[in-house]
Amino acid sequence: MSLAPGNPSARSWVTGLSRFSERPMAIRKRPCRHPQQYETDWMGRTYLGCPICNRWKVMKAKPAPPDPKRLAA
Numbered sequence: 001m002s003l004a005p006g007n008p009s010a011r012s013w014v015t016g017l018s019r020f021s022e023r024p025m026a027i028r029k030r031p032c033r034h035p036q037q038y039e040t041d042w043m044g045r046t047y048l049g050c051p052i053c054n055r056w057k058v059m060k061a062k063p064a065p066p067d068p069k070r071l072a073a
Contacts, residue, residue, distance in 0.1 A: 034050045038059075042046070049056035 002012065032050050032053045034052045036048055037051060039047050039049075039051075039056075046059045046061070047056040048059050
């Protein structure tokens with residue numbers, strides 16, 4: 001194995017970088033194509049995500065809009 005500067009296999013061996021880690025972050029951050037699912041934990045926090053890929057995002061609680069029939073008096 002030669003350690004020439006232009007040899008990619010030598011560079012990955014020396015620096016520990018692989019072709020996968022050299023890709024930009026934008027490529028890896030695309031959402032999965034699995035159906036999204038809502039789940040709630042025991043503390044009442046709601047998460048939206050994919051149980052297959054194990055990617056979850058905490059959803060902010062949105063208060064319900066006021067009901068016009070109950071605003072009387």
